[in-house]
Amino acid sequence: MKVLAINGSPRRGGNTETLLKTVLEVCADAGFETELYQAGGREVHGCKACNSCGENKGWCIQNDWINELYPKMKAADAIVLGSPTYFFDLTPETKAVMDRTGYISRSDGFAFNRKAAAAVSAVRRAGGVATLDSMQHFFLINGMIVPGSSYLNMSLSRDVGDATKDAEGLQTMKTLGENIVWLVKKIHG
Numbered sequence: 001m002k003v004l005a006i007n008g009s010p011r012r013g014g015n016t017e018t019l020l021k022t023v024l025e026v027c028a029d030a031g032f033e034t035e036l037y038q039a040g041g042r043e044v045h046g047c048k049a050c051n052s053c054g055e056n057k058g059w060c061i062q063n064d065w066i067n068e069l070y071p072k073m074k075a076a077d078a079i080v081l082g083s084p085t086y087f088f089d090l091t092p093e094t095k096a097v098m099d100r101t102g103y104i105s106r107s108d109g110f111a112f113n114r115k116a117a118a119a120v121s122a123v124r125r126a127g128g129v130a131t132l133d134s135m136q137h138f139f140l141i142n143g144m145i146v147p148g149s150s151y152l153n154m155s156l157s158r159d160v161g162d163a164t165k166d167a168e169g170l171q172t173m174k175t176l177g178e179n180i181v182w183l184v185k186k187i188h189g
């Protein structure tokens with residue numbers, strides 16, 4: 001079983017990365033293959049609505065790293081998408097991942113259907129719920145199945161390293177990891 005975490009923060013080694021790694025550690029301990037993909041901070045464009053992915057089936061005419069990421073998402077049994085909260089919403093890189101891979105997947109036999117998918121966010125103070133909602137809308141309209149945790153999947157953190165001090169946030173990520181493992185095993189019965 002494979003779990004792919006995608007970090008939409010441009011700040012490498014930051015709080016979102018800490019949250020994602022905490023989830024992945026639990027999945028790895030359960031024997032799952034794990035990968036962390038860095039999306040934040042890399043040049044990317046939004047969907048151009050050219051519909052060429054409909055003809056190319058699984059490949060975008062904007063031949064950038066989205067074409068590297070999409071096959072990893074397609075091969076994963078579970079996807080954990082992480083974004084810091086920026087002005088009460090997700091980062092542009094995270095949105096590009098959603099719009100571009102979401103559109104590709106729909107022209108590729110709804111390839112994300114019935115994958116487990118969870119969103120996590122690092123947030124200094126407010127707006128994390130909206131950020132999680134944005135990502136969860138993407139999961140739900142693509143037929144993905146969303147596991148919960150003991151609280152919403154966020155950490156109150158500002159500076160690099162703050163997420164490691166938020167015990168409740170870390171525990172929420174661990175429980176999320178356990179629920180991802182449980183759900184993936186159920187899906188693949």
Ligand SMILES: Cc1cc2nc3c(=O)[nH]c(=O)nc-3n(C[C@H](O)[C@H](O)[C@H](O)COP(=O)(O)O)c2cc1C
Nearest residue numbers: 009011014015016084086087088124125126157158
């Ligand atoms: C452009 C920008 C916008 C932000 N907007 C918000 C916000 O709306 N609400 C909030 O609580 N924190 C906000 N923050 C703080 C980040 O969410 C916080 O520092 C988070 O820990 C960053 O995660 P990272 O270390 O993974 O990049 C913002 C930070 C930046 C750089």
